[in-house]
Amino acid sequence: MSFLDQNPGLGYPAAAGLGLLLGSFLNVVILRLPRRLEWQWKRDSLEVLGEPEVYDPPPPGIVVERSHCPHCKHQLAWWENIPVLSWLALRGRCRSCHAPISLQYPLVELLTMALVVCCVWRFGFGWQGFGAIVLTCFLIALAGIDLRTQLLPDQLTLPLLWLGLIASIDALYLPAKPALVGAIIGYLSLWSVWWVFKQITGKEGMGHGDFKLLAALGAWVGLQGIVPTILLSSLVGAIVGSIWLAAKGRDRATPIPFGPYLAVAGWVVFFWGDWMVDAYLRFSGLR
Known part of the structure; x- marks a missing residue:
């Protein structure tokens, strides 16, 4: 290599x-x-x-x-x-x-x-490049399947989660504790939104595969990457989703797959998350 x-x-x-x-x-x-x-x-x-x-x-x-x-x-x-x-x-x-x-x-x-x-x-x-390729391939497959079928199969999200945790054992990208906490918080953050939305409206606002995908991404980007991933995916999803609904003449009740936006945001944060957080802190005057 x-x-x-x-x-x-x-x-x-x-x-x-x-x-x-x-x-x-x-x-x-x-x-x-x-x-x-x-x-x-x-x-x-x-x-x-x-x-x-x-x-x-x-x-x-x-x-x-x-x-x-x-x-x-x-x-x-x-x-x-x-x-x-x-x-x-x-x-x-x-x-x-x-x-x-x-x-x-x-x-x-x-x-x-x-x-x-x-x-x-x-x-x-080396191994870091190989791991990044593995993550990239999983995210492309998940995004493509979700776009076509609105499914995020456990057969892909769960292995991606475990691979991220396994990589953290040797601190390939981040230590084990931040990876584990990132996976937990990643899952709970979207699950809590889904639960609150269901209690208020009686409807399910997103699929369970989204929780698992963000948990898998949390194992690769850690706790500090969860918030940028959620914010970036929500921003891109809101913009692209609104344009798509307008182009198709659909109303806001039309279900839109969220997995592709999570995949794009998670990939970007995995590659440049540290730089994004540092730039935000400098811009906001917190550093």
Whole structure:
């Protein structure tokens, strides 16, 4: 890893290539994981209710099954599965049925590439850089799934929480105590808002996945990163959400996924939280 740090001309292109490959895999996670979960939930419900089992073939898995066109089921050849380049070569359409291929594929791949390069630029090519890449990939997957389905699966939020706590054992980013306290306060802060809102209105203002995502972020940014994450996500969510509602002609009762805003804010605070807090204290005259 020190070799890559000393030779950025090799390290950054390698990181960019890795980011494209990870982005391709994250597209699979974003599209297939919710379908797999829904299929499993249906099977579990039938078992709990004692209903007869209905033949329902499982949707494609995340790792084993090859990629295919969702319209005509055409299995993609290797050259049709190259990140970004294949989408451009095929002009955004399936080679078999000519159905349009979602722009999500190249966008997620390019976004992942850019953020992975940013990870190694900020933290280097060692364990800190690797951990930052892991966090980034989890947040991209969670944001993408929440945007599409308004779900934040435990299968992603809970491992992200544990990985943050495990990283704190060796103080990779922060010591264990601030990480643990950050996770606890992260969960309780949004849970308390949800509980108060429910007592007053009788409605649930947010999903439980938001609590778990902020708890996971708290394990990575610590207690001092919780408040900036909440404030930044709320600000971005209010602005972007209002614009989206106006553009779609929806009223304020329309549910809006909060996970993507938490993911963006948590990523920014993880990278530059110390600088943000220091700049605020200097600007306010408290330092």
